[in-house]
Amino acid sequence: MTIGELAKACGVGVETIRYYERRGLIPDPRPGKKGYREFSDDDARRVQFVKQAQGLGFTLKEIAELLALRVSSETTCDDVRGLAEAKLEDIEEKLRTLRSFKRAxxxxxxxxxxxxxxxHCPILDAxxxxKPKKRTRRRS
Known part of the structure; x- marks a missing residue:
């Protein structure tokens, strides 16, 4: 399939596909018959994988790690779980920060x-x- 067909099938723009290529998230496509680059169904699955992982909050760098684990014959489920647990902790920290912002x-x-x-607006004054007030972290 062409880059346009891949983009349409995955619900992303052509520039997104090109960006994923530059980031190494999808491999360089093989040259097609008419000079167009040909993408495979596996490329479409990888794009969907990237979108799903982004939906869970993973960064593109983290997604590249997940993709590398996915294709490695030495990967264990525990390896993947470790990345997921680290992401959960990142999310928890962001939630703590957002709750602090909300309170303030x-x-x-x-x-x-x-x-x-x-x-005389206290919001603008603050x-x-x-000298912004120092925030103190509570230990849970």
Whole structure:
């Protein structure tokens, strides 16, 4: 199949396919009969794999690692599990950070009555503060 057909079949743009090629996520296609590069069904499966992994939060670098594990005859399920557990911890850390942001912003919103001149807005004052408050991490 051509690059356009592959892109359409996988629900991505042609530039996405080219980007995946540059990143080594899909191999260089073989030359076709009419000078067009020919992609295989396996290439389509790899693109779908990349999309699925992205949907779970994996970066393209991590996806390249997963793809390498996928084709290695020495890979164990424990190897893959290790990458997945590391990703889970990354996600947990991001969630902790987002909850902290939410609490801080919520406090600012609570302090803002929503009326009055802009010059007395606690949200803008806090954002303009040259010495932001240090956040402390709670241990769980």
């Amino acid at each position: 912003l919520g406090k600012l919103v609570d302090q803002c009555g929503g009326s009055g001149p802009e010059g 954002l303009d503060d040259p």
